[in-house]
Amino acid sequence: MPDSWLGWALPAALAIRLGSAAVALAFARRAGVGRDIALAGSALASLVTGGLAASVLATGQGPSGTLLRHAASGLAVGFSVDRLSAWFLLVLAVLAIPVAVYSRAYLGHGASAGRSGFVGVGLCALVGAVELVFVADGVIGFLFAWELMTLVTTALVATEHERPQPRRAALLYLGLSHLATGCLIAGFLLLARRSASLAFAQLLAGDLLPPGPERSGVFLLFLAGFGVKAGMIPLHVWLPEAHPAAPTAVSALMSAVLIKTGIYGLYRVCAFGLGVPSLSWGVLILLCGAASAILGVLYALMQHDIKRLLAYHSIENVGIILLGLGAGMMALSAGRGELAALGIAASLFHVLNHALFKGLLFLGAGGVVMATGTRNIEHMGGLIRAMPWTALFFLVGAASISALPPLNGFASEWLLFQAFLYGFQVSQEALVRFLFPVAGALLALTSALAAACFVKAFGITFLALPRSEAARAAHESPWSMLAPQAALAAACVALGLAPGLALRVLGPVTGSLPGVTPPPGLVLGAFVIAPPEHFDHLVPPLVALALLVGLAAAFALARVAGRAVRLAPTWGCGGELDARTEYTATAFSKPLMLIFAAVYRPTRKVETVGEAHFPTEVKYEAEIEPTFERYLYAPLARAVMNAASRMKVIQAGSLHAYLAYVIALVLGLVLLLWWRG
Amino acid sequence: MSQDLVVLCAAGMLVTAYLMVGQKALFTAIRLYAIQSVLLGGVALVMGLAGHNAHLLASAALTIGLKGLLIPWFLMRVIDRIGIRREIEPFLNVPSSLLICLGLTVVGYRVSTRLADGAQGAAHHVIGVSLSMLLMGLFLMVTRRKAVTQILALLTVENSVFLVALGATSGMPLIVELGISFDVIVAVLVLGVLVHRIVDRFDSMDVSRLSKLKG
Numbered sequence: 044m045p046d047s048w049l050g051w052a053l054p055a056a057l058a059i060r061l062g063s064a065a066v067a068l069a070f071a072r073r074a075g076v077g078r079d080i081a082l083a084g085s086a087l088a089s090l091v092t093g094g095l096a097a098s099v100l101a102t103g104q105g106p107s108g109t110l111l112r113h114a115a116s117g118l119a120v121g122f123s124v125d126r127l128s129a130w131f132l133l134v135l136a137v138l139a140i141p142v143a144v145y146s147r148a149y150l151g152h153g154a155s156a157g158r159s160g161f162v163g164v165g166l167c168a169l170v171g172a173v174e175l176v177f178v179a180d181g182v183i184g185f186l187f188a189w190e191l192m193t194l195v196t197t198a199l200v201a202t203e204h205e206r207p208q209p210r211r212a213a214l215l216y217l218g219l220s221h222l223a224t225g226c227l228i229a230g231f232l233l234l235a236r237r238s239a240s241l242a243f244a245q246l247l248a249g250d251l252l253p254p255g256p257e258r259s260g261v262f263l264l265f266l267a268g269f270g271v272k273a274g275m276i277p278l279h280v281w282l283p284e285a286h287p288a289a290p291t292a293v294s295a296l297m298s299a300v301l302i303k304t305g306i307y308g309l310y311r312v313c314a315f316g317l318g319v320p321s322l323s324w325g326v327l328i329l330l331c332g333a334a335s336a337i338l339g340v341l342y343a344l345m346q347h348d349i350k351r352l353l354a355y356h357s358i359e360n361v362g363i364i365l366l367g368l369g370a371g372m373m374a375l376s377a378g379r380g381e382l383a384a385l386g387i388a389a390s391l392f393h394v395l396n397h398a399l400f401k402g403l404l405f406l407g408a409g410g411v412v413m414a415t416g417t418r419n420i421e422h423m424g425g426l427i428r429a430m431p432w433t434a435l436f437f438l439v440g441a442a443s444i445s446a447l448p449p450l451n452g453f454a455s456e457w458l459l460f461q462a463f464l465y466g467f468q469v470s471q472e473a474l475v476r477f478l479f480p481v482a483g484a485l486l487a488l489t490s491a492l493a494a495a496c497f498v499k500a501f502g503i504t505f506l507a508l509p510r511s512e513a514a515r516a517a518h519e520s521p522w523s524m525l526a527p528q529a530a531l532a533a534a535c536v537a538l539g540l541a542p543g544l545a546l547r548v549l550g551p552v553t554g555s556l557p558g559v560t561p562p563p564g565l566v567l568g569a570f571v572i573a574p575p576e577h578f579d580h581l582v583p584p585l586v587a588l589a590l591l592v593g594l595a596a597a598f599a600l601a602r603v604a605g606r607a608v609r610l611a612p613t614w615g616c617g618g619e620l621d622a623r624t625e626y627t628a629t630a631f632s633k634p635l636m637l638i639f640a641a642v643y644r645p646t647r648k649v650e651t652v653g654e655a656h657f658p659t660e661v662k663y664e665a666e667i668e669p670t671f672e673r674y675l676y677a678p679l680a681r682a683v684m685n686a687a688s689r690m691k692v693i694q695a696g697s698l699h700a701y702l703a704y705v706i707a708l709v710l711g712l713v714l715l716l717w718w719r720g
Numbered sequence: 721m722s723q724d725l726v727v728l729c730a731a732g733m734l735v736t737a738y739l740m741v742g743q744k745a746l747f748t749a750i751r752l753y754a755i756q757s758v759l760l761g762g763v764a765l766v767m768g769l770a771g772h773n774a775h776l777l778a779s780a781a782l783t784i785g786l787k788g789l790l791i792p793w794f795l796m797r798v799i800d801r802i803g804i805r806r807e808i809e810p811f812l813n814v815p816s817s818l819l820i821c822l823g824l825t826v827v828g829y830r831v832s833t834r835l836a837d838g839a840q841g842a843a844h845h846v847i848g849v850s851l852s853m854l855l856m857g858l859f860l861m862v863t864r865r866k867a868v869t870q871i872l873a874l875l876t877v878e879n880s881v882f883l884v885a886l887g888a889t890s891g892m893p894l895i896v897e898l899g900i901s902f903d904v905i906v907a908v909l910v911l912g913v914l915v916h917r918i919v920d921r922f923d924s925m926d927v928s929r930l931s932k933l934k935g
Contacts, residue, residue, distance in 0.1 A: 698870075698927045699811070699862050706858040710827070713851070717831050 049106040052095040053122055053178060056088040057110070060171040063088075064164045077160030078150055085167035086143035092174055093136025099129035100548050103555075107180060120184035121242075122175075126555040130548070131177045131307050134395050137534070138299045138402045139170045141527030145406050146292040148523045152413055158202065162290055165199045169296060176304050182231045182241040186224070189304070193220040196301060199293045200285045209288035216281045219271050223278075226268035230312075233261050247316030249557065258317060262324055265312045266331075273305025275365060276335040277671050279358050283342075286354035287418065291409030294350060298357040298405060299398035306364055306394060314372050315556050322376040322474070329369030329478060333485045336362030340492040341642055344499070344635055345667050347628050348418045349408045352500055353401065356444060359489060360397040364390050366482055367459050370466060371559070373475055380560030382466050384553045388561070389458035391549055396451040396538065400443040403531040407437035410520035410528075411504060415513045420500060420628050425509040429517040434505045436528040441501050443535045445494035449587035451538035456490060457581055458542075492635070499631045508622045540584050629665065636667070643667040722770035723842040729762040730849040730883065734825070737853045737876060741821050741860060742814050744806055746799050746868055750792050753872050757787035760879050763846070763886055775894040776886075783882070786901055791875065791908050798912045799868060802919045811863045821856050828852030846887030853880035865926045867915045871908065878904055 063084020070077040099105050107123030124132065146166060150159035172195055175188030197220075201213035235241055237251040252258040267278065274282040282302070286294045309328070314320060339358030346352035367390025374382035410433045411426060412418050427434040443450035446457075463483035470476055509515040519525075538545055550561045613620055636643055645667050653659035695701075736756040743749045761784035768776030810817070828851035832844055857877035861870050882900070885892045892900075922929045 696932075702858070702862045706855070706862055709858060710855065713827060713831050713855070717827065 049095060049098060049104065050108050052091050053106070053124070053174075054108070054110065056091040056095075056174065057171060059084050059088040059091070060167055064167050067160060067164050067167070071160045071164075073160070075151065075159070078163035079147060081160070081163035081167045082143045082147055085163075085170055086140050088167075089136045089139040089143065089170060092132055093140070095124065096129040096132035096136060099124050100126060100133065100552070103551060105129065110184070118183060119181075120187070121180045122178040122184070123180040123244075124178050126552045127307075127310060128177045130391060130552050131303060131394070132174065134303065134398045135170065135173055135177065135300050137395070138296065138398050138531075141406070141530055142166070142292050142295050142402065145295075145409070145524050145527040148521050149292050149409055149413065150290060162199065162202055162293070165195055165202075166293060166296065169195045169199065169293075169301070173300055173304055177307060180243050182235070182243070182246065185243075186228065186231070189227070190224060192301070192304065193217070193224070196285075196289075196297065200289045202290055202293070203288070208284075212281070212284035212288040216285045219278070219281045223268045223271035226264045227308075230261050230264035230268060233257070233264070243311075243316075247312060249316060249318040252317065254318070254321060259321065259323070262313055262317055262320075265308070265317075266324075266327070269305040269308035269313065270331070271305070272302060273309065273361050273365075274302045274335075274358050275305070275331050275361060276338050276358060277675060279335070279339075280671055280676055282358060283346075283351050283354045286357065287348055287350035291350065291405055291412060294354075295402045295405035295409070298353065299402040302357060302361060303394055303398065306361070306368075309365075309368060310556075314368060314375075315558075319558060320372045320376050322373060322472075325369050325372030325374075325376055326474065326478065327369075328365050328372060329482055332362045332365030332367075332369050333482055334362070335359065335365060336489045337485050337492075338642070340489050340496060341639055342667075344492060344496045344632050345643065347421050349411065349420050349500065349504065350405070350418055352420075352496070353404055353408060356404075356493065356496070357397075357401060359493065360393065360401065360444070363456065363459065363486065363489070364393050364397065366390075366486060367393060367462065370459075370462050370479065370482070373478075374466060374470075375558050377470065377472065377475070378558075379466075379469065380558055381562045382462065382469060383559045384550075384561040385458070385462040385465060387553050387556065387559060388546060388549045389455055389462050391552060392458060392542070392545055393452075393455040395545060396443070396455045396535075399531055399534050399538070400440045400450075400452055403436060403440035403528055403535065404444065406524070406528050406531070407433050407440060410524055411437075411517075413520065414517035415511070417511070417513060420503045422511040423504045423509070423514045424507050424511075424622060424625065425505070425514060426517055427505040430505075430519045432525050433520055433528070434501075436525070436532045437505070438501060439532040439535055441497035443539070445497050446490040447494065449536075449539045449583040449590070451535045451542070454539055454542035454545075454581075454583060456486065458546075459486060495635065499628055503626075503628045503631065507625050510622045510625065540587060542583060633665075636665070642670075644670070722766050725766045726763050726842050727845045729759045729766065730846045730887075732756075732759045733763075733879070733883065734849045734852060737856050738818065738821060740872065740876065741817050741856060744814075746804070746806065746866065747796065749869065749872055750795050750799070753795075753875060754788050754792040756876070756879060757791075758784055760883060761788060763883065767886060778894060779897045782897065782901055786905065787875070787879070791904070794908060794912060795868060795871065798915055802916065804866070804868075804919070810865065817859075817863060821852075821859065824855040824859060825852040828855055843887045847884060850880040850883035850887060853877075853883070865928055867911070867918055867927050870927065871911045871915070874911075875904070875908070 063080050067077040067081035067084070070080065095106075103126060105124040105126070105128070107121060109119050109121045111120040112118070143166065146163065150162050169192065172188050172192035176185065176192060179185035179188055193216075197213045197217045200216055201209050203209045204213075231241075231246070234246050234251055238245050240246065252261065271278045271281070286297055289297060313324070313328075336359050339355050339360075339362055343352050343355030343359060346355060367386045369386075371383040371386035371390065374380075374386060410430065411423065414426070414430060415423055417423070439450065443452040446452045448457075460483055463479045463486070467476055467479045467483075470479070509517075553559050554561045615624070618624075636645055645665055647666070648662075648664040650662040651658040651660070652662075733756050736752045736759070740749050740752045740756075743752065761780045764776050764780035764783060767773065768780055812820070829848035832848035832851055854877055857873045857880060860873035860876065864870060864873065878900075918924075918927065922932075
């Protein structure tokens with residue numbers, strides 16, 4: 044019976060996870076065995092949930108059930124999978140399986156190989172916790188899964204806890220997550236005051252709070268709570284610290300899936316759980332999205348640590364996802380269901396696309412880091428000869444994140460552009476008519492800057508001559524690490540050529556959200572994307588064909604009209620050309636640093652040793668100002684520390700003082716009884 | 721008749737509490753606690769006999785055996801071992817302590833009339849006494865320095881809570897009483913060990929020196 048299969052799939056997946064994690068922990072002393080068991084269990088469980096998600100998306104029949112029941116208090120933790128949950132579950136499964144395969148070889152190398160058993164168990168638990176977040180049907184289960192996810196992530200970030208940087212990153216993540224969860228609990232409690240039940244079905248029905256300041260306050264609490272997890276600017280500071288600190292396989296999961304839990308929360312609660320959103324909410328999310336997108340990519344441009352660079356790109360892509368959501372919410376507030384469907388479909392499509400290409404890029408970066416032993420791209424170079432496959436897959440991911448056709452990043456961003464243009468055309472409100480084109484322009488700028496950034500990342504890492512001994516000695520990753528990358532790269536190409544495959548699934552997903560009416564013409568076929576009223580069409584295979592024809596023509600022209608090719612060394616002005624004369628990443632990004640000096644506010648330090656005009660040595664240091672850290676978080680941290688040191692007076696360390704507090708409280712209560720009685 | 725006996729026992733407990741506040745010799749304080757516990761057992765015994773309540777009789781036996789004999793014996797052994805017999809100068813001298821305790825008794829009695837509906841007659845006195853003892857026990861903890869005195873104060877508070885239960889609802893279910901008794905034994909054992917440790921570490925039983933542990 045298909046029904047019973049669906050109902051049991053999720054508990055079965057959880058049981059597989061728990062079982063394999065327990066067995067793996069029993070083998071923790073032998074890291075290799077424990078790691079393999081945990082990863083195999085994780086992959087198997089993801090296969091089950093992936094199948095479940097696909098089935099729900101295909102039929103719309105979502106299973107629900109109870110996982111735990113506490114008889115005395117009547118508390119039950121249950122799950123229910125609707126189309127929105129299923130979409131996020133699918134994204135998770137699509138990424139978790141390649142990461143599990145990849146991790147087997149990846150975790151087995153390097154300094155922390157000895158604890159790879161624990162990292163494997165952590166990965167397994169992290170994916171399980173994220174699954175629970177996506178399917179929770181009530182506040183208790185949701186918050187439990189949410190906190191489990193936070194704790195496991197913190198532990199994974201601190202995998203290399205001998206070094207101070209991962210410890211700092213883990214603490215920062217934990218602190219901000221605490222703040223976020225506090226906001227969420229406050230928001231849920233405010234909602235629960237109006238509801239008899241903590242189940243999402245009642246709590247998020249959207250009719251608890253009438254429009255007004257209280258509802259907006261609750262919205263802001265949830266926005267802050269989920270925004271931290273999503274890495275939305277200005278709540279992003281943990282992200283560029285935590286992502287590079289974790290083992291790369293974990294970074295891939297964090298970037299591709301973990302931050303999507305924040306997006307999921309924004310969808311579930313902020314956009315569709317509090318009733319018809321106000322226009323101002325949509326505007327706020329749109330602005331946060333625009334800031335995240337543009338600032339994320341600008342900061343990414345200045346990074347030379349490849350994982351940090353990718354982490355900032357996660358912020359950028361979350362910004363793009365939020366742009367779609369914000370546009371959708373603004374449309375919802377005006378009652379334009381079709382426009383909302385367009386923005387939300389673009390946003391949800393980008394959730395999948397970002398998971399695919401960012402996962403791919405992180406896995407590629409992991410191979411590069413493993414081969415060279417450094418994360419600084421200035422010490423790489425020339426890797427394309429030693430690692431041709433990694434280079435190819437990384438190039439696919441880089442082109443995709445830069446929104447180049449005919450890859451999947453282009454498909455979703457194009458859809459988002461269409462949403463902005465179409466919205467501009469059909470809306471009458473001045474604010475919308477002003478904001479949509481501006482957001483579209485910012486999106487275009489973001490994509491262009493992302494392309495510039497990945498020209499740098501790919502060029503400096505893979506092209507030219509090796510810049511260090513390690514880069515010269517690099518070798519290709521084993522096939523078990525290349526196969527997952529190949530699969531993800533193939534998915535990027537496939538979804539780029541046939542976006543209709545995803546959009547056909549997304550149509551009903553958007554349709555299941557209240558107030559959204561997907562236009563009938565959204566999907567004309569697997570290979571065409573078209574907004575309503577035949578506003579504009581795109582046939583990605585034709586674009587690809589045009590590109591191919593162009594390339595072939597250029598090649599043929601060069602062959603026919605050009606002269607014979609002659610190989611000769613590059614002219615080096617009489618000097619020798621070696622790795623030190625190459626273009627560096629710093630130099631590549633320097634013009635952009637000067638153009639956007641208003642954002643970066645760069646400081647530079649030049650020291651010359653020797654005579655003024657004939658120095659023997661020149662030292663150059665450039666630094667950009669960490670605006671958010673310095674002007675937002677540093678004063679906040681100082682204020683908290685000051686308050687804490689003032690509060691320390693109460694904590695005298697004297698037993699008698701503490702006892703006196705107790706008696707004062709008891710006496711106060713007794714006197715209250717007297718006075719009230 | 722039984723009501724008068726109950727009130728008499730409760731009043732006796734209050735007297736022992738006052739004597740404890742005025743006492744500096746640790747051995748005497750422990751004996752006072754033993755007497756107080758026996759009186760508490762007496763309250764339970766009288767109420768059990770008057771109400772033909774078998775489980776109150778059991779809890780009376782438990783109280784007398786455990787708090788009247790076992791715990792005092794253990795505490796005396798602790799004091800014997802560490803050889804500290806007297807409470808040094810308390811934070812507050814004895815006369816003013818007694819005055820404050822008088823005030824606490826007034827508060828306790830006054831509040832007891834405002835509690836539940838049934839707090840009349842004997843119950844009124846019992847609850848009044850126990851609330852006063854509760855406050856006095858806490859007060860004793862704050863003003864004394866020796867760890868053993870603090871243990872005694874804690875046990876006094878525990879006795880008073882027991883007395884409230886007797887006065888308000890004629891005793892808790894036996895299983896709860898057994899649980900609490902077990903808790904008390906464990907607490908006293910742990911605290912006894914802790915006192916040894918404090919003396920070892922600081923050469924004194926003065927808990928105000930614990931503030932040195934603060935970072």
